[in-house]
Amino acid sequence: MLIFFLSMLETDEDKNKFTLLYEKYRKLMFYIANQILKDDYLSEDAVEQTFVKIIENLDNISDVDCHKTKSYIVIMVRNCAINLYRQRKNHPMVSLDESIELADDWRFEIDEADALTKSIARLPIIYKNILTLKYGFVK
Template sequence: MLSSYLALIDDNALRSEFETFYFENRLKGMRAAYNVLNDKVLAEDALSEAFFKLAKCFQKIHSLPSHKLQAYFVITVKNTALNMLKKETHIETVEYDDELEHDELPEVDYSILKDCITRLGDTDREILYLRFELELNYSEIAAALSISETAARQRVRYAKSKLRKLLEKEGYHG
């Protein structure tokens, strides 16, 4: 059962900021959740769960520029919705290949890099975005994706390795 979100936030000014963020972004979050779940009741459940997760780490991430905070929130909503969908449909998750340890990226043409990023799976692209563009630490990434910090580290490494493989296929080697 969701307890008061604001009890998770110590500072009164931050509470007000969270409340404002909620009203400004709840419709956007609802659309992101509904796009995954196609069910309004489930989408509202996912949305409230996502706000709860946001409240838990709001003190750490509230200082992100607003567009980045929105991006973080949307990713959190989508992943919360996906987790609900997996529970509903018993989707099997892909096991990670622990042999993918090399994560250094070669020097590449910038447009090729962007193209390869586009070709990554949604999950891989998301985690790289959280880590390198939003510059979140692993505990903050774990909170957004409802995974452990260890899993977050592994996923970042894995996603970077997959990007490296795509770049190697384009003829770039480190």
């Protein structure tokens, strides 16, 4: 993954600085994100998003070993993890098994709707027209 991030940088100085940041803070960032998200995959996403933000703001970091740098990175990864947590909370994920069950239920409803449409089509024209006008059934 480091190679991907380094490809986003132009100068060797920036690449060296980012490599030092990556090696020094990657595990700490993952730990902080995982404390918030309680999910390894989402924590990795939070860390990766934070590294992209670090690249965008690399000029704001003067010294890799400075306590200000550590605080800056911790705040960034924490905020990113909180944003992912809120996103997951607002848009809960459905497991694959649940999605298959939902799809089966939906397919059953479509079959019912088809049967209803066919039944209405067999009605005398006057009743069919009334139902079509009232409920918007299609032929």
